[in-house]
Amino acid sequence: MDREPRVEFGVEELSQRHWPEVVALCRDALDLPEDAAEAEPIVTRLHPVTTVPADVDTVVGPRRGIGLVALVAGAVRGVVLGSLGHRDPAVGHVDLIAVHPDFRRQGLGRALLGRAESTLAARGVTEVLLAGNPPYYAWPGIDVRYTPAICLAMALGYQQDRTAWNMTADLTSASSPALRDTASAERRLATAGVTVRRAATPDASALVSFARSTFGDAWAAEAAQAIGREQAGCHLAVRERDGEVLGFAAYGSSRPSWFGPMGTAPTAQGLGIGATLLRRCLRDLRAAGHQRVEIGWVGPVPFYASAAAARIERVFFLYRKQF
Structure with a gap:
């Protein structure tokens, strides 16, 4: 049985005023030190209003992204960033989803991912990938150590179809x-x-x-x-x-x-x-x-x-x- 939310929250579109809070949230919510240390460049990279350099724009076309935040008492406690595929606009990507550790298991992640799916579907997407969307990506997919994200994906009916890896x-x-x-x-x-x-x-x-x-x-x-x-x-x-x-x-x-x-x-x-x-x-x-x-x-x-x-x-x- 799904756990009922213990806090009241709302979901709204990401705007520029949310930027500092989203970066701060990701510093707290990205559990791996190597990710938390690069929270600001990661958010900059995946932000839906990121300015695309002209030389990149001519290669892959304009970047088309979405962003949503979960607010608790007016403060950003969750975020999801997504985008349309550069090769196939019928494919959407969830590039980042993060919930503050103090507000996990209360429905924020499920609500954010569900709204992201709806937003992408309204733009003509028929398939959503929890996977990187090169040339703008911060991970190939979900790091296996981010167990809450994997549990969320499975709970919402996502199917694992590939594995990728980084070397150090x-x-x-x-x-x-x-x-x-x-x-x-x-x-x-x-x-x-x-x-x-x-x-x-x-x-x-x-x-x-x-x-x-x-x-x-x-x-x-x-x-x-x-x-x-x-x-x-x-x-x-x-x-x-x-x-x-x-x-x-x-x-x-x-x-x-x-x-x-x-x-x-x-x-x-x-x-x-x-x-x-x-x-x-x-x-x-x-x-x-x-x-x-x-x-x-x-x-x-x-x-x-x-x-x-x-x-x-x-x-x-x-x-x-x-x-």
């Missing part, structure tokens, strides 16, 4: 493989006609074109966001004779302490470009004060385990529900 690179030791000097690798690449360097604003167009044609719109948009932004960066491998982009590695596009995406042209694989670009980025992140870096939504586990001594430390369940 430890940057505390200068002797870590993650921080290995790349000078010799870069000299070797130079003899093969490949230059490795930091990306700058004039590189954005070529980078987006390469990432879009090779890996898709989401990676292209994430790569574009890593150039010229605070707490973000990107490194490139280009062919000297014609300047063609052969590979890239980005960080800070989704969260300040996260690495990715990264990709190498199929014709250039095997040259050591990926490991070189990865380590250049990780050195940047260590210089910025990060002692641990998450490699988000990882595909090639063996590569990161070898090149950066990275370990799988976060596992996420991804859920879906059809109307």
Whole structure:
């Protein structure tokens, strides 16, 4: 039997005046320290009125988000942020749901998620995913340690259909493989006609074109966001004779302490470009004060385990529900 709410609360649309309270709420409600520490950039990333940079807008189109808050005695005690799929507007995403620890198990989460479903359905959504919506996401799905969120998803009829994971690179030791000097690798690449360097604003167009044609719109948009932004960066491998982009590695596009995406042209694989670009980025992140870096939504586990001594430390369940 469902537990009856013990407090009176209301749900209303998120507005800019709620912003400071939502950030403070997420600092308290995100139980994992690595998430709580980045509450403000996470909310900024997922906020429905986030300004989309022009170079990203041209890749994935305007961001279409929703936001709702649960108020108890006028104070924000719960929030849900969602968005329409960039590839398919009939697919909606719940990007964040959080309830203050003191107000859990009182119906706020259920009410917020139910209203988010209704709001998305009114915009033509026929399926809702509890999963990241690249290029704007803060998690691939629900971290398995967020047990209340998993229980809520199951209670409202969501079905688990995928699993994703992040890997962690430890940057505390200068002797870590993650921080290995790349000078010799870069000299070797130079003899093969490949230059490795930091990306700058004039590189954005070529980078987006390469990432879009090779890996898709989401990676292209994430790569574009890593150039010229605070707490973000990107490194490139280009062919000297014609300047063609052969590979890239980005960080800070989704969260300040996260690495990715990264990709190498199929014709250039095997040259050591990926490991070189990865380590250049990780050195940047260590210089910025990060002692641990998450490699988000990882595909090639063996590569990161070898090149950066990275370990799988976060596992996420991804859920879906059809109307």
